[in-house]
Amino acid sequence: KTNLSMVKDVKAETNSSAASKVIEPHEHLNQKPIPIKINRLGEHEVNVEMTAQITDIEISKGEMYKAWTFNGEAPGPVIVVNQGDKIYFTMKNMDPSIPHSMDMHAVHTAPSKNFSNVMPDQTGSFSYPADNPGVFMYHCGTKPVLAHIANGMHGTIIVKPKDGYPTDSDVDREFVIVQNEWYKYNDMDDMTNGVPKYVVFSTKALKDGDMNTNGTVGALVDHPLLAKVGDKVRFYVMNVGPNEVSSFHVVGTLFDDVYLDGNPANHLEGMQTVMLPASGGAVVEFTVTEEDSYPIVTHQFNHATKGAVGALKVTKD
Amino acid sequence: KTNLSMVKDVKAETNSSAASKVIEPHEHLNQKPIPIKINRLGEHEVNVEMTAQITDIEISKGEMYKAWTFNGEAPGPVIVVNQGDKIYFTMKNMDPSIPHSMDMHAVHTAPSKNFSNVMPDQTGSFSYPADNPGVFMYHCGTKPVLAHIANGMHGTIIVKPKDGYPTDSDVDREFVIVQNEWYKYNDMDDMTNGVPKYVVFSTKALKDGDMNTNGTVGALVDHPLLAKVGDKVRFYVMNVGPNEVSSFHVVGTLFDDVYLDGNPANHLEGMQTVMLPASGGAVVEFTVTEEDSYPIVTHQFNHATKGAVGALKVTKD
Amino acid sequence: KTNLSMVKDVKAETNSSAASKVIEPHEHLNQKPIPIKINRLGEHEVNVEMTAQITDIEISKGEMYKAWTFNGEAPGPVIVVNQGDKIYFTMKNMDPSIPHSMDMHAVHTAPSKNFSNVMPDQTGSFSYPADNPGVFMYHCGTKPVLAHIANGMHGTIIVKPKDGYPTDSDVDREFVIVQNEWYKYNDMDDMTNGVPKYVVFSTKALKDGDMNTNGTVGALVDHPLLAKVGDKVRFYVMNVGPNEVSSFHVVGTLFDDVYLDGNPANHLEGMQTVMLPASGGAVVEFTVTEEDSYPIVTHQFNHATKGAVGALKVTKD
Numbered sequence: 007k008t009n010l011s012m013v014k015d016v017k018a019e020t021n022s023s024a025a026s027k028v029i030e031p032h033e034h035l036n037q038k039p040i041p042i043k044i045n046r047l048g049e050h051e052v053n054v055e056m057t058a059q060i061t062d063i064e065i066s067k068g069e070m071y072k073a074w075t076f077n078g079e080a081p082g083p084v085i086v087v088n089q090g091d092k093i094y095f096t097m098k099n100m101d102p103s104i105p106h107s108m109d110m111h112a113v114h115t116a117p118s119k120n121f122s123n124v125m126p127d128q129t130g131s132f133s134y135p136a137d138n139p140g141v142f143m144y145h146c147g148t149k150p151v152l153a154h155i156a157n158g159m160h161g162t163i164i165v166k167p168k169d170g171y172p173t174d175s176d177v178d179r180e181f182v183i184v185q186n187e188w189y190k191y192n193d194m195d196d197m198t199n200g201v202p203k204y205v206v207f208s209t210k211a212l213k214d215g216d217m218n219t220n221g222t223v224g225a226l227v228d229h230p231l232l233a234k235v236g237d238k239v240r241f242y243v244m245n246v247g248p249n250e251v252s253s254f255h256v257v258g259t260l261f262d263d264v265y266l267d268g269n270p271a272n273h274l275e276g277m278q279t280v281m282l283p284a285s286g287g288a289v290v291e292f293t294v295t296e297e298d299s300y301p302i303v304t305h306q307f308n309h310a311t312k313g314a315v316g317a318l319k320v321t322k323d
Numbered sequence: 324k325t326n327l328s329m330v331k332d333v334k335a336e337t338n339s340s341a342a343s344k345v346i347e348p349h350e351h352l353n354q355k356p357i358p359i360k361i362n363r364l365g366e367h368e369v370n371v372e373m374t375a376q377i378t379d380i381e382i383s384k385g386e387m388y389k390a391w392t393f394n395g396e397a398p399g400p401v402i403v404v405n406q407g408d409k410i411y412f413t414m415k416n417m418d419p420s421i422p423h424s425m426d427m428h429a430v431h432t433a434p435s436k437n438f439s440n441v442m443p444d445q446t447g448s449f450s451y452p453a454d455n456p457g458v459f460m461y462h463c464g465t466k467p468v469l470a471h472i473a474n475g476m477h478g479t480i481i482v483k484p485k486d487g488y489p490t491d492s493d494v495d496r497e498f499v500i501v502q503n504e505w506y507k508y509n510d511m512d513d514m515t516n517g518v519p520k521y522v523v524f525s526t527k528a529l530k531d532g533d534m535n536t537n538g539t540v541g542a543l544v545d546h547p548l549l550a551k552v553g554d555k556v557r558f559y560v561m562n563v564g565p566n567e568v569s570s571f572h573v574v575g576t577l578f579d580d581v582y583l584d585g586n587p588a589n590h591l592e593g594m595q596t597v598m599l600p601a602s603g604g605a606v607v608e609f610t611v612t613e614e615d616s617y618p619i620v621t622h623q624f625n626h627a628t629k630g631a632v633g634a635l636k637v638t639k640d
Numbered sequence: 641k642t643n644l645s646m647v648k649d650v651k652a653e654t655n656s657s658a659a660s661k662v663i664e665p666h667e668h669l670n671q672k673p674i675p676i677k678i679n680r681l682g683e684h685e686v687n688v689e690m691t692a693q694i695t696d697i698e699i700s701k702g703e704m705y706k707a708w709t710f711n712g713e714a715p716g717p718v719i720v721v722n723q724g725d726k727i728y729f730t731m732k733n734m735d736p737s738i739p740h741s742m743d744m745h746a747v748h749t750a751p752s753k754n755f756s757n758v759m760p761d762q763t764g765s766f767s768y769p770a771d772n773p774g775v776f777m778y779h780c781g782t783k784p785v786l787a788h789i790a791n792g793m794h795g796t797i798i799v800k801p802k803d804g805y806p807t808d809s810d811v812d813r814e815f816v817i818v819q820n821e822w823y824k825y826n827d828m829d830d831m832t833n834g835v836p837k838y839v840v841f842s843t844k845a846l847k848d849g850d851m852n853t854n855g856t857v858g859a860l861v862d863h864p865l866l867a868k869v870g871d872k873v874r875f876y877v878m879n880v881g882p883n884e885v886s887s888f889h890v891v892g893t894l895f896d897d898v899y900l901d902g903n904p905a906n907h908l909e910g911m912q913t914v915m916l917p918a919s920g921g922a923v924v925e926f927t928v929t930e931e932d933s934y935p936i937v938t939h940q941f942n943h944a945t946k947g948a949v950g951a952l953k954v955t956k957d
């Protein structure tokens with residue numbers, strides 16, 4: 007099969023000592039972001055259509071990264087479904103040279119079948135149940151997985167709990183925050199043995215009109231999240247890594263309610279900082295009682311120094 | 324404002340390639356530790372007076388570090404208040420050249436107002452409620468935050484739960500243990516991209532006569548914590564980082580009761596090792612049934628090897 | 641005492657700049673694995689006999705490591721006892737040159753007495769109660785501890801809860817999975833300041849006929865764990881480090897039930913990934929509903945890239 011031998015060549019190239027260069031077929035490629043499509047097919051069935059594509063992302067002021075992405079975003083767009091939904095997932099691989107795939111941590115499925123490679127210029131369709139509530143990572147699972155994640159192919163899927171969270175009625179605003187790392191361009195050695203060049207936060211739109219950013223240095227400082235005095239704010243937090251854990255914290259407040267991996271059963275209270283493994287999620291909630299800008303950080307301050315800082319701006323009205 | 328332009332210059336200096344040198348205005352400075360003042364103003368009001376000051380600390384045998392400190396200690400002195408207290412906090416900045424500030428993870432407040440910079444030779448006053456029980460980090464929040472924490476400006480504030488811990492009546496002794504890292508002197512590059520030179524434990528006096536140490540290699544080996552056979556021992560543990568997580572463990576026992584971030588609601592049982600994020604706290608409790616010296620470590624043994632070892636000495640009477 | 645001066649010499653050698661060499665007395669040594677002996681003495685008493693020995697282990701294809709081991713395995717064999725058992729432990733130190741010891745995180749005891757050094761060619765006997773249920777680390781506690789753990793002297797002891805786990809009746813198969821790191825051979829500097837060369841998984845036999853592997857790259861890929869469609873699978877997971885934390889994950893499923901450190905009281909649900917400190921354990925359970933090979937990883941993907949990948953192969957019958 008020609009496709010498979012191509013895969014092999016590309017994989018070799020990815021691992022070569024020249025790995026920190028853009029691979030040849032991507033050189034003149036900058037595919038415009040294609041919006042994700044999510045539409046409900048039935049009471050318990052949802053259709054999700056995404057792309058794998060090569061898109062330039064300005065990861066820090068003036069520094070472009072020819073990212074491997076879902077839908078031209080890194081992290082990819084957030085997916086929201088209901089607990090009990092069956093997901094019908096389609097991925098169009100617009101990358102002319104490398105297969106990509108989709109591994110969702112939210113679902114039970116046979117990975118070799120439903121997380122399998124979609125070849126260049128092909129479209130793949132898969133389906134699986136999302137029967138567990140929570141905040142989950144999704145990512146490309148094509149080998150070498152580290153390169154596909156580190157180059158940008160990661161995101162968050164939220165599965166809303168059937169019976170909600172006990173604190174649902176108190177929540178006034180909610181946001182998605184994703185933490186990811188950037189390394190030297192497509193450099194497997196740096197990804198494997200180095201330290202991150204940048205560690206960043208992004209937010210993803212939960213509904214039309216919400217802010218939606220890439221994981222770039224300063225994204226949430228230049229354009230803070232917004233709330234009002236007295237609001238109970240909920241963050242769906244996800245640390246996609248690929249390598250580092252996160253010590254998630256908001257300055258000036260503490261988390262009255264925390265649900266580890268977003269499961270209502272995993273309830274903690276009054277936490278200053280939430281420990282997130284690589285590919286760990288949480289729902290964190292807190293009430294803001296005064297006007298101000300509240301910094302959002304990972305309290306692993308070497309990482310905050312490398313970019314993992316954002317802000318929640320709280321105004322009177 | 325002259326103060327502000329000075330801040331800018333100093334900040335530049337902190338980030339320069341000569342960053343591992345003592346900054347000029349600190350060169351001949353070694354300010355004698357000034358004790359913290361904590362006094363109750365009313366049933367639910369407490370006054371806390373601290374200094375920011377430059378003080379030499381022997382972080383390892385024969386190795387002095389001109390630390391940026393609270394009250395001449397690194398970590399700073401422990402603060403203990405009651406849940407529901409309003410804290411009236413005053414900081415006298417004795418540093419002639421750099422602003423400092425105080426960010427307490429225990430409180431809800433507007434950070435730009437109440438965690439704001441106190442200029443050199445100035446005194447700042449702030450107040451905020453401590454309505455959540457637990458073991459919290461405090462630290463200087465002046466930019467670059469990583470440098471202010473790594474140079475020594477961190478500590479622990481305990482907010483005693485209104486209704487206590489379910490295990491209060493069993494506890495015979497209690498201690499504070501803080502883990503912190505040291506890097507090359509005031510070297511932002513080492514702090515950001517390097518590995519810690521030392522990782523250390525200290526203890527802080529909860530009451531008059533209690534041992535009170537700095538975060539120095541061997542502090543709690545040379546002068547172990549003391550208990551009696553049969554005691555249930557409580558540690559208020561805090562990992563201030565600035566960068567590393569901690570795998571807190573005591574050899575020869577296990578933690579019968581653990582309260583994550585010190586909140587009574589976050590109860591775990593029978594833990595061998597407690598995972599602490601950077602700026603994570605815990606109450607851990609265990610009973611010592613035999614005379615001996617029980618080593619205290621982070622079980623990330625590269626860090627234990629760099630100094631994060633202490634001892635609890637248990638005697639018959 | 642001649643033994644003690646020898647200890648001192650060997651310790652110096654371990655820390656020397658030539659540390660990455662096999663120490664002289666081990667040079668021509670490759671001691672054949674001696675099976676562990678576990679036999680019950682009474683309703684609440686169990687006898688455990690182990691060796692400390694020097695044994696070649698192929699940690700990656702074609703790469704031998706003259707490991708410091710328990711019973712010729714690294715990780716050492718799994719020990720299983722019942723909550724409430726008293727353990728009578730005997731260690732025969734077959735290493736001609738270095739003392740070794742046994743620190744079990746499962747027990748309450750005086751470490752200087754019961755975790756003490758057994759001199760070369762000596763046998764030591766110790767006893768202690770295992771009164772807490774869970775999944776615990778054991779390891780050699782001889783100084784420098786980091787070298788003894790990193791060179792291979794670590795393993796898992798399971799203490800079965802008196803009243804079982806609430807999910808016991810649903811579980812169809814169970815396995816032990818241990819994560820450990822390998823560094824440059826016996827190189828204290830690399831162990832202390834470097835990054836792991838390999839991060840690996842192994843499985844340990846819970847009963848006769850179970851697979852039992854060393855912590856070698858690909859061990860659980862070449863020989864996957866085996867289950868049947870519809871099984872609820874339980875993993876007893878242990879991260880022995882010595883330095884790194886783990887973000888334990890299984891692709892294609894999520895953990896319906898998690899017990900932190902294996903204590904039934906520490907129950908979490910619906911977790912995608914479990915955060916394990918260095919020397920942290922967990923019981924994780926999940927149901928596999930389709931035929932396939934399910935990859936097991938730490939989702940810190942630099943570590944997965946270095947070997948921490950396994951597979952659970954699920955077949956129809």
Ligand SMILES: [Cu+2]
Pocket residue numbers: 058074105106107146147148154159
């Ligand atoms: Cu991909």
Ligand SMILES: [Cu+2]
Pocket residue numbers: 255257305426428460462602
């Ligand atoms: Cu902080």
Ligand SMILES: [Cu+2]
Pocket residue numbers: 375391422423424463464465471476
């Ligand atoms: Cu400061």
Ligand SMILES: [Cu+2]
Pocket residue numbers: 572574622743745777779919
């Ligand atoms: Cu240990």
Ligand SMILES: [Cu+2]
Pocket residue numbers: 692708739740741780781782788793
């Ligand atoms: Cu040993």
Ligand SMILES: [Cu+2]
Pocket residue numbers: 109111143145285889891939
């Ligand atoms: Cu994954």
Ligand code: NA
Pocket residue numbers: 176177178236237238
């Ligand atoms: Na509200």
Ligand code: NA
Pocket residue numbers: 255256257258259260278427428429
């Ligand atoms: Na805070």
Ligand code: NA
Pocket residue numbers: 493494495553554555
């Ligand atoms: Na007692």
Ligand code: NA
Pocket residue numbers: 572573574575576577595744745746
């Ligand atoms: Na222990």
Ligand code: NA
Pocket residue numbers: 810811812870871872
């Ligand atoms: Na079953």
Ligand code: NA
Pocket residue numbers: 110111112889890891892893894912
């Ligand atoms: Na999964």
Ligand SMILES: [Zn+2]
Pocket residue numbers: 255256257258426427428
């Ligand atoms: Zn803070």
Ligand SMILES: [Zn+2]
Pocket residue numbers: 260262431454455
């Ligand atoms: Zn609150």
Ligand SMILES: [Zn+2]
Pocket residue numbers: 172273
């Ligand atoms: Zn709850």
Ligand SMILES: [Zn+2]
Pocket residue numbers: 572573574575743744745
């Ligand atoms: Zn131990």
